[in-house]
Amino acid sequence: MAAARCRAISTSSRLELLSLLAQAVDIHRVYPRAGHAVSALDGVTLDIECGSFVAVVGRSGSGKSTLLNLLGCLDQPTSGQLLLQGTDTRTLDDTAASRLRNRLIGFLFQSFNLIPQMTVLENVETPLLYSECPESEWRGRAERLLERLGILERSSHRPAELSGGEAQRAALARALVTEPELLLADEPTGNLDSRTGEEVMVLLEELVAEGRTLVLVTHDSNLAERAHRVIELSDGKLVQDRKT
Amino acid sequence: MKPRALTRLAWRGLTQHRLRSILSGLGIVFGVGAVIAMLSVGEGARREILAEVGRLGITRVSVRAGDLSEETEFDARTLQSPGLTVADARAISEVCPTVASLAPVRERSEQITRANNRAEAAIVATTASFVRTEELVLRQGRFLTDTDLREANRVIVLGHDLAESLFPYEDAVGSRVRVETDWYAVVGVLEPRELSRRGSRLSSRNVNQVAFVPLSVVPEPTGRVDEIAIRIDEADAVRDSARLIESVVTRRHRGANDFELVVPQELIAGYERARFQFNVVVGAVAAISLIVGGIGIMNIMLANVTERIREVGVRRSLGASRNDIVQQFLMEALLLTGSGGLVGIVLGAVASFAVSSYADWPTALSLRAVIAAMALAVGTGVGFGLYPAIQAAHQNPVEALRHE
Numbered sequence: 001m002a003a004a005r006c007r008a009i010s011t012s013s014r015l016e017l018l019s020l021l022a023q024a025v026d027i028h029r030v031y032p033r034a035g036h037a038v039s040a041l042d043g044v045t046l047d048i049e050c051g052s053f054v055a056v057v058g059r060s061g062s063g064k065s066t067l068l069n070l071l072g073c074l075d076q077p078t079s080g081q082l083l084l085q086g087t088d089t090r091t092l093d094d095t096a097a098s099r100l101r102n103r104l105i106g107f108l109f110q111s112f113n114l115i116p117q118m119t120v121l122e123n124v125e126t127p128l129l130y131s132e133c134p135e136s137e138w139r140g141r142a143e144r145l146l147e148r149l150g151i152l153e154r155s156s157h158r159p160a161e162l163s164g165g166e167a168q169r170a171a172l173a174r175a176l177v178t179e180p181e182l183l184l185a186d187e188p189t190g191n192l193d194s195r196t197g198e199e200v201m202v203l204l205e206e207l208v209a210e211g212r213t214l215v216l217v218t219h220d221s222n223l224a225e226r227a228h229r230v231i232e233l234s235d236g237k238l239v240q241d242r243k244t
Numbered sequence: 245m246k247p248r249a250l251t252r253l254a255w256r257g258l259t260q261h262r263l264r265s266i267l268s269g270l271g272i273v274f275g276v277g278a279v280i281a282m283l284s285v286g287e288g289a290r291r292e293i294l295a296e297v298g299r300l301g302i303t304r305v306s307v308r309a310g311d312l313s314e315e316t317e318f319d320a321r322t323l324q325s326p327g328l329t330v331a332d333a334r335a336i337s338e339v340c341p342t343v344a345s346l347a348p349v350r351e352r353s354e355q356i357t358r359a360n361n362r363a364e365a366a367i368v369a370t371t372a373s374f375v376r377t378e379e380l381v382l383r384q385g386r387f388l389t390d391t392d393l394r395e396a397n398r399v400i401v402l403g404h405d406l407a408e409s410l411f412p413y414e415d416a417v418g419s420r421v422r423v424e425t426d427w428y429a430v431v432g433v434l435e436p437r438e439l440s441r442r443g444s445r446l447s448s449r450n451v452n453q454v455a456f457v458p459l460s461v462v463p464e465p466t467g468r469v470d471e472i473a474i475r476i477d478e479a480d481a482v483r484d485s486a487r488l489i490e491s492v493v494t495r496r497h498r499g500a501n502d503f504e505l506v507v508p509q510e511l512i513a514g515y516e517r518a519r520f521q522f523n524v525v526v527g528a529v530a531a532i533s534l535i536v537g538g539i540g541i542m543n544i545m546l547a548n549v550t551e552r553i554r555e556v557g558v559r560r561s562l563g564a565s566r567n568d569i570v571q572q573f574l575m576e577a578l579l580l581t582g583s584g585g586l587v588g589i590v591l592g593a594v595a596s597f598a599v600s601s602y603a604d605w606p607t608a609l610s611l612r613a614v615i616a617a618m619a620l621a622v623g624t625g626v627g628f629g630l631y632p633a634i635q636a637a638h639q640n641p642v643e644a645l646r647h648e
């Protein structure tokens with residue numbers, strides 16, 4: 001369905017611009033620090049196409065998470081330009097940026113980041129609180145996703161009662177509940193054993209096959225090879241960008 | 245954002261640490277409770293005094309012979325004041341056109357006997373016009389007449405309760421009673437009159453327990469009386485009439501300060517002044533307790549925010565704006581102070597009920613007090629909840645997500 005949406009968009013007059021989901025032009029992210037400033041990203045230029053699966057690799061501290069946070073509008077570049085669906089993120093105020101994040105982006109974290117005092121179902125419903133979706137549809141939407149991800153019977157449990165694989169699936173359901181086009185996953189299998197990690201990867205690949213865009217940060221070169229495209233960062237610079 | 249979902253979310257946030265939330269809300273509970281209890285006591289007193297004045301009538305004025313202190317007695321003697329007399333009454337009715345009716349009163353406490361029943365009662369010696377001045381209603385027979393006064397008839401009119409106790413089984417009118425050593429014919433009995441529960445300066449005598457006799461049967465060569473009861477013809481004229489009466493009597497007493505003018509209407513004004521002071525005290529108590537309560541709320545909200553910084557980061561990543569985060573934490577503070585306010589109102593109502601039943605003070609809970617207390621509680625929630633909420637909203641989302 002997302003693929004259909006992307007295709008529909010690419011037949012429009014703003015064809016070139018809109019087939020690109022994200023466009024970064026010479027972005028820098030500098031953290032001011034006592035003594036010297038740390039350049040977490042140092043002039044990165046890259047395009048992310050609709051429906052693509054991009055793996056981001058690099059040593060620890062190379063700026064992968066920083067890039068992901070910028071793409072997700074959680075952080076602002078120090079300089080450079082970042083367009084999301086053709087919109088310059090610098091022109092967005094907090095409310096507009098938040099709405100864009102809610103509608104367009106789903107985050108997946110290494111440590112799941114489920115809200116501990118809420119049930120799985122409530123966690124999955126949470127993004128809808130910040131969307132236009134009427135309250136009467138929340139439960140249905142959340143349960144459909146939980147069912148699809150095979151953890152519906154866990155919906156009344158607290159996150160602490162879940163295994164790692166279940167928790168990451170709950171987090172995935174939460175990321176998908178607003179039907180975002182772009183999934184940003186920061187080492188989503190990092191806390192999982194290889195079998196459950198593989199299960200999560202299979203789910204992510206299914207989503208890509210349906211036409212969603214996935215940016216996956218990973219340490220694991222085997223996982224990276226499964227992407228359409230691999231980007232390597234080193235010291236905040238883009239040192240490699242290849243198709244697989 | 246959606247108010248229902250927001251309330252549920254806030255409730256969830258508060259019940260996460262139930263005891264902690266309850267303890268932090270106690271400041272508001274007791275603050276609001278104290279304010280409600282004090283306002284109820286104040287309102288009860290107000291209603292009582294208004295009812296009392298209403299019973300007496302706001303057009304009623306009295307001149308009373310003063311309880312003389314040594315100083316004023318010396319004054320009165322050196323100034324050769326004649327004291328409060330029947331002549332004063334006559335002068336007042338001549339000079340003051342707004343006086344509708346007026347009656348001089350002499351009052352003694354004496355023993356009334358009838359067969360085996362006896363009672364200690366106030367014997368009020370007065371004139372026929374007292375029935376109009378005091379707005380008495382006869383149950384049976386008649387009141388004193390001008391003929392009674394002129395001929396010094398030994399007739400007596402009994403207050404309702406007094407008649408009941410002297411004549412438990414038969415009609416009083418037509419019988420005779422003995423006051424100390426003299427016999428009087430009973431010519432009338434009054435209707436019972438509802439009285440306030442507590443004596444005050446206003447309700448000087450309990451007319452249900454009084455017997456009335458003609459002023460002329462208790463001769464007093466000096467013409468002195470204890471009181472001149474006056475009824476003014478309209479409420480608006482009371483203030484000016486009182487001034488006029490005061491000046492007339494003062495002149496006749498050659499400036500001696502040996503009488504007292506009682507004006508219920510002015511007592512209300514005096515009472516309103518006292519009430520203002522009372523309200524200032526209530527306001528101070530309210531302010532102090534709500535500031536203390538508010539600090540408790542702020543303290544707990546700051547703890548909540550610190551504890552849930554990571555949750556804030558997660559919500560931001562899911563699309564919550566700063567505004568949404570402010571709303572969430574503000575709603576928690578509001579829910580806390582709002583429910584604290586409700587419990588406080590109940591507590592205050594219970595306390596004022598206890599006060600009125602044990603201490604026998606009248607209390608009344610007004611809707612205005614409830615609304616004011618609730619507004620204070622909610623205002624405290626906003627006032628002290630806003631800073632923590634804004635602090636939560638201004639966390640950097642990336643750092644909040646990394647927060648442990």
Ligand SMILES: Nc1ncnc2c1ncn2[C@@H]1O[C@H](COP(=O)(O)OP(=O)(O)O)[C@@H](O)[C@H]1O
Pocket residue numbers: 031033038039040058059060061062063064065066067643
């Ligand atoms: N909030 C911050 N303050 C200062 N330096 C930071 C901050 N966040 C990240 N950095 C620095 O930026 C660099 C890139 O960090 P990050 O993007 O998290 O790397 P990666 O995810 O590739 O391990 C690191 O050197 C890190 O120390």
Ligand SMILES: [Mg+2]
Pocket residue numbers: 064065066
């Ligand atoms: Mg990282």
